[in-house]
Amino acid sequence: MQVQILGSSAGGPFQGRHYTAQILQQDNHYYLINCGEGTEEQMYKFGVKADRLNHVFISHLHGDHVYGLVGLITSYCLKRRTETLHCYAPAGLQELVAQTFRLTGVRTPFPMVFHVVDTEQSSLVFENRGLEVWSIPLNHRTPCAGWLFREKPRLRNIRKEKIEEYNLHYSQLPALKRGEHLLLPDGRNIPNAELTQDPPAPQQYAFCSDTAFSEKVVELVKCVDLLYHEATFTNDHQEEAAIAYHSTAEQAATVALRAGVGRLIMGHFSARYKNLEQHLSEARAVFSASDVVVEGEWYGC
């Protein structure tokens, strides 16, 4: 599981930074997290295959997180998409898309499903064979949800040399992958641990933007491998952060520290900052495994 940053800006396409959007890759699946204006162009720039996206997670209905969605869907229409598109967001997204398309004459030739997400409590919003996505209630000035991506435990990996040694038939493999022992025709019982090895540990990624510092967030992102937390401001603008329900870099790092996460990456920087050294130093003073995101870069868990 890894995430590519498409945008890191809080306001305006300035300082070479773009509005919030991320691509999460898990196994061979891709998910879009937020979709500010210009997201489609960022995807094109970084070689993202937009056609492979079937699930879009929108944190909240502020323009810098959602204004790119109607353009992306319109492009899907031009390309004659047929796959269903699922959108997960607080209430209002379906109406925003519907009103815009009514007024600009867009008809989607593919099904769209809008999932309204409860922003008051964490809930499971998506699940497939390998992944669960849970909402994270955030503390912003409009209903807002972060997203916790939790890989499910994988099946055990079979040691290749054992297949030959015990002349294993492919029909026997699923049980062994699930952890069962092997009963041989001669009555011997081979313990699973001899035949298989541990799969990679399931990983967790949490996306938290936009939000003021929140104890609830600390609880919900406990021990995730990778945390993206907004850090709109530095300590010079603490008051402004509080008024706007945003975070400072130090607050993002405090969440990371208290939750015991593996690594913190910060984004959603105010356009006033030409460089991000202050963010980095203020965060690292609290939590050393902190970084500011770079657009186009992939961040692993």
Added chain:
Amino acid sequence: MQVQILGSSAGGPFQGRHYTAQILQQDNHYYLINCGEGTEEQMYKFGVKADRLNHVFISHLHGDHVYGLVGLITSYCLKRRTETLHCYAPAGLQELVAQTFRLTGVRTPFPMVFHVVDTEQSSLVFENRGLEVWSIPLNHRTPCAGWLFREKPRLRNIRKEKIEEYNLHYSQLPALKRGEHLLLPDGRNIPNAELTQDPPAPQQYAFCSDTAFSEKVVELVKCVDLLYHEATFTNDHQEEAAIAYHSTAEQAATVALRAGVGRLIMGHFSARYKNLEQHLSEARAVFSASDVVVEGEWYGC
């Protein structure tokens, strides 16, 4: 009067091309023509002072011509703009902006005036001391208006050496600039032509996108100095152009030829074309003073 191209693409931010938007400069005033997604970023890239824009002309309510407007206005809000913003467009733009802002929590702290433009007949939609803007009914699959920017005749320029020669007082200059003759105290009458010279000729720029070939357009853009006409397709895709109410490069050049314009610039290219040599050759075969636009470039009348 000159125009800067911010976008030249019909669909998708591909081949390095962006959605339709242009900046018209006339004297010391700037006007925005169309505002596809990403226009604000293009303005930033090319150093356009977005704060100086008070008038936005939107041809029609298709996403590739308007989806950037709500983001631009939202940025104006963040920058605490106070100046009135005037938007000229076919019916529906005010509702599009209002619905989007209702659902995304945007309140504009400055006045906005939406001028609904008749797309059935040409009418004067804006006027100041130096410029008139007229709508041009276009032939698209949704109500659509082009824009004719007509400079007003300027006052005559006074020959500097004559000010000293006849000891002219500044209170006498306005009448001379208007073309009046000079009556001296000794009874002599000095003809205006001796005192002044012709000002630059008023110029005309016409923006025509999106549209199928239209005889009505030919009539309305007669003898303009500079014509921007969409050329979404080449002759290989004539049928598609007709179905979608778009033009080929040859059709754009035919309008230019029949209207006797000074120069044709073409844009709104389908994303399928990697290069635009075919557009250029097909247009120039009909009208030699044809060009394909380059984003960021200024085109003079």
